[in-house]
Amino acid sequence: MGCVRLVNPVTLPTIISWLTYSSLLSMMALGVTLLYRTTKVANFAHASLVTSGAYVAYSVVVVLHPNPYVGVPLAFALVGGLGLLLFYGVLEPMRRRHSSTVMLMIATLAFDIVLFGVLNILADYLASAYFVPSRNILLSASDFTFLGQPGIFFVAVGVLSLCSVVLYFLLNFTTLGIALRASMENSSLAQAIGVNVTLMLAISWFAAGGLAGVSGALLPMWTLVNPNTGTVLLASMFCASIVGGLDEIYGAVLGGFLLGFVDVVGTSVLASNVGAWIAFYEPAVPLVVLCATLILAPRGLAGFLARRRK
């Protein structure tokens, strides 16, 4: 008597949704963290880089009609190239002129706006040249199922794991990785000992762009994509990156999964037990988690774990 019985909506489908959503979000956040680590710039163009990945993959589907996953490697390469374009075409010339970090950040915002325009042009071109819908793109109907679960679940988790492992080995067990880490820690000192810092930065921008491209290419298998989808997700990407901790690359993955858990599982539990009205405030969840995490762990989850290890 007097005991409140909680409704438990945490079923297998909810967990699958959490893992899928978190994997995609973590991939996006990985790029944000990587760039912040290397250049100390919050890259606002990451929004449109993610959407570019989606449109590259969709263009492949429209033109060649293959399985939607076929476009993922091309999205990695082309959007990585866009990252390089942003670096060599905009940021590096500004850096040489000693522009402040704030100026560089605003430049990424400007690049995002230009890219958003280009994406709209591409969408209109696809619609007029191929007579296909080029907005509100959803490709999940073409997805495969395995063990009764959607293919995007396996692919998203698998690709995130692969990217994390590759990044880990690259940064910790290769000469290139040592040079990259040296550039991240102290670029002046790295340059003094012969590291080509500009090249290292370029590699970071390519990798971050590639990660954005891959996550974007997988996005239409899970949710509706428009030219502004990246912008809609930008707050969540940054929250995942900051919650995880900007000091460690793997922090983005921690942040993505924590954010996804609170968003999908936490809000479901609250909506089922407190009231359906909670569902309306779901987009506010990342910001609440961000505030709570930064109060408890100002350097993010990765910083908190690192401090405990010491």
Add this chain to the structure above:
Amino acid sequence: MSSILKPSVIAIIIIALLVGVGIGYVVVPAPAPPKTTLPSTIPIGVMVTLTGSFSSYGARAEAAAKVANTQINNYVKSLGIPTTFNFLYEDTETSPPSVALTDLQTLYTQGVKVVVGGMTSGEMAAIDSFADTNHIVVIDGTSTAGRASVAPPGDYEFRDLPAGGAEGAALTAAIMSKGYKNVAMITASDTYTLSIRQAFKNAWLAAGGNLVADVNYSYPATTDFTVQLNTLQAAVAPLMAQNKSVAIFANMWEDVATMLAQAKSSNSPLLSLTWFGNDNFAQDNTIISNAGAAVVNQVKLVSVVFAAPLTPTHAELNTAVNASIGQVPDIYACATYDAAWIAALSILTAGQYNGTLIKTAVPTIAGQYYGATGNTALNSLGDRNTMDMDYWAVVSGTWQEVATYSSIDQSVTWLMAV
């Protein structure tokens, strides 16, 4: 006396009269055209969504407005009125609604006092204050949210489609007529869908229906519908366990496809229910291709849409728009076409390009006009009075008309089993 009436004299008189008539016809100038104080070129703004997620609607509305512009100028020329209507197009970009306000301000600086459009209720709400302050008459063919959420009654905004109350009543009638007493509703947080939510809620509860869930979600920020699916499932589960009939009302936009696809991924029991929808996605084939025909077939997605009778004007518009962009105009394009004609006829009737006078003329012209969507008589609020509706559902993988709704007696006639 008899000498005067000689045949030769009569013949001379007749010939003289005929010659006189001929000379008079040549010499006397043609009658002057009707007096008018209208400028030689009248700019009319057309605000449509040419980019963003509503761009396909915008393209059809733009094509319909262009057809209207040509026809109006031909009509004016045939009357000998020395005026040309020049339609100026602005892209409202779908989102955010504030773009529409910027567009209206741009048009105003170009001397525009009459506007056709925009294309969402949010846009109409965003431009209302500026239009009223500057006496700009706005005639819209797309917005159907409740008047209260768009503009005050009787101001400078007119809408030639009925407001959401009619849709709420039509949806209630359809769901009730299929024997459902329980409905779980999910609503996108948008001006239009929130208005439909209220209209449906009022009609449904007044009809004695039971609303078992009323879930709102943030639009377009929500990309994962797990929370919404879980909440709806929790609400309908007790009814399903007791074998009580319950339906879903998806008061959403195109993202209903995402929710359906994610419901399919999670084998949601909600897919065993019949889903009803608003006019946002009725007849939208991308919903079927995005979510997959099998899943949409399963839930039917019975959606209401305004019915435009195939009047001669409608048929002519179909041909012209099809020739122009290869598409048949939807109800919103037809209503935009009518809005353009009502705008032009109101200006001609007012005799001056003066917003206040044109506003006075609009209700009378709309009441007399019979265009591509039928008669466009407005109510005292400035919205279209009534309109019949059709219900479309996905049957055998395609959208098919399954029922009709009479706005006169609020009755539903089912054309096929759903």
